[in-house]
Amino acid sequence: MNTIKFSQLETEQLVTKIQHYFAIELNQDLGQFDAEFLLDFFAKEVGAYFYNRGLFDAQTVISGKLENVSEMIQEGISEIEKPVS
Incomplete structure (x- = not known):
């Protein structure tokens, strides 16, 4: 199976959720590039x-x-x- 692909809107929404999670739960700022990288990792690996x-x-x-x-x-x-x- 190929890596899961998200639309631009879905990617933006998911990146925002990842950044929010890191800010609230881990007290860390996560840039857009890092959040997209993390999203790509999870899409590919899990x-x-x-x-x-x-x-x-x-x-x-x-x-x-x-x-x-x-x-x-x-x-x-x-x-x-x-x-x-």
């Missing part, structure tokens, strides 16, 4: 973990929905099934 977790969560939700649909189809077919003798 981004796939978050991406894969998102896929897993989406699969779980979709599987649950499909299970409900399958049950509804089975119930619907049972309702119109003709008795045999």
